[in-house]
Amino acid sequence: MTQATQYMHSQEPLLFKRGGALPAYTMAYETWGELNADRSNAVLILTGLSPSAHAASSPTDPTPGWWEPMIGPGAPIDTRRFFVISLNSLGSCKGSTGPASINPATRKPWRLDFPELSIEDIATASHEVVEHLGIEQLCTLVGPSMGGMSTLAYLQQNPQGARHYLNISGAAKSEPFSIAVRSLQRELIVSDSNWKDGQYDDENWPEKGMRMARKLGMLSYRSAEEWRGRFGRRLQNYFPPEVFGMNYEVESYLEAAARRFIHSFDPCSYLYLSRSMDWYDAADGHPNLAAALQGVQLQSAYIMGVDTDILFPPHQQQAIANALSEIGVKTGYSQLPSIMGHDAFLVDHDHFGPNVSAYFKRICAEDALGG
């Protein structure tokens, strides 16, 4: 959270899908560009599991954001034309209310007393921010990864909530492989001797569990093909030798990435957000996904996936595109030939930039948004 972070403090209770409620809550967000006079140029980005609201730099906070090449003046999401909003998810720990926030009733962190979080709750809280900003309808709703789930939930809750929709490496439900990965990540954290049913503290942090959960995450976020070219069988010499320690560069890469993560994210937030993804199935209570999305009033949609993504494999994006087409939305679909796996949208700008840019140019033309 920096000078660029803005906050919505709601004193209205937020009722959770699975029961329970927050008596009051805060949502952290950042914005870029200017909302136009008729409030028709807003782009809302709902993030993946771990990012903060800081998607891009700005004069107020010049540090690079997690989607730096995508957002800015002249960038694919061009802030000379669009008013861009990026939220920190409900349940996260980067300014929005989550299990690490203070429970007003106890004046201690919520931890396991936080209500059971669903993707639908993330969508509900996100919409409150849009209302708070006085925006009746988004120009474009954007969701990569977990954001591909929470944006679908947003559209189900607000069928006229956006005119255009960009879903990147998302899914309309969790499949067993991704559930298995996340379940093992959670098991790693709760098996750490410092977990103590959520009563860890800064001095007794579930470091091992967080470290290994992050490594497992990396295994599912990247691709074998990328690592083959990037690391091959090169030996590592960064970390000292240990009995059954690291031998190869791929191991030291994962170790370094995991160490950066351990203290950057709250373990409880991680568990709550991770589980919310497992639970998500947009078609719950409907015969199929098209029926579940019936009534959604989009002018256009663009669904993107990556052929090496093993966590949210391309057939899941194809399913979203098919369902939107079926309900009459003009829908484009691209399966990008990137070797960067699920994380491609974060790191493979060469493949994503031009496609996202072209989609936003079409949106500008269709909505007659000037330069």
Added chain:
Amino acid sequence: MTQATQYMHSQEPLLFKRGGALPAYTMAYETWGELNADRSNAVLILTGLSPSAHAASSPTDPTPGWWEPMIGPGAPIDTRRFFVISLNSLGSCKGSTGPASINPATRKPWRLDFPELSIEDIATASHEVVEHLGIEQLCTLVGPSMGGMSTLAYLQQNPQGARHYLNISGAAKSEPFSIAVRSLQRELIVSDSNWKDGQYDDENWPEKGMRMARKLGMLSYRSAEEWRGRFGRRLQNYFPPEVFGMNYEVESYLEAAARRFIHSFDPCSYLYLSRSMDWYDAADGHPNLAAALQGVQLQSAYIMGVDTDILFPPHQQQAIANALSEIGVKTGYSQLPSIMGHDAFLVDHDHFGPNVSAYFKRICAEDALGG
């Protein structure tokens, strides 16, 4: 180890590739069928990481073996024609000498004092058993998974050691994705508070580490496609609810499989064998794999892989087939369209049985082995 297990006790020291030695050692094996008069019908199977020598049932041990449908009278590896030998790997814990065996110098288990095990040492010890049985040349050498590595090492050490060669879901070297998976599995075990630098005992077993390492293994052995059809999003009700416990059937399946494994394998053996795979590169010290295999005198080879294998992906079997072709070996290659991933050779007999059967029929014809 049962009545069917046979043992070779060697009083000769076994020198290890990376240094160190065993002053004496034991190899456990089983056999099926009869060695013919000219000792020309022997088939040697080197296993994957965890199996015992009990590949198939026999009158002496009627319990099903780990490759039951593949070996027997009339089976693809037909014991009416072939004398089949299956070994427990050096370094394992199912009768052959490994880190769980007693170190004669200390009268305690070797554990971390066991010399650093390489795939090449497994091959060396395996060849000693073949010599012990009075077999000069194998009819066929067979290696699935890790056995696909140790059989390549066997051929490098014994260029005229076999006339025919069947490599299933194997690899000539470890690539970074599989190294990352195994590295994390080892980290899980050594991070268990009961690990204690290898000084665990039956009452203080690194259960959590072994359980989670096995689950991670399952994630890499099977395929997302199989689980999609098999489990979908069905909920589990086998294990009782817990905070951040299991919700879905895929989770209870993994838990049950992992619990079966925990006490069936020695943690130290697991670490040693796992690391030996990371270290393996058949081309080490050679310009490429074909150069490394130059001199191998096979009459034929058949290399099989599975298109959903993410641990030993098909391009690795293709590389073995290409190298053998390049050195003039008549080589067949099949990439099977199985949804069962790396484990397909164990569980998808419909895809493997007919292909293995056809290969062994050709061997019979070529070598004029009667019925």
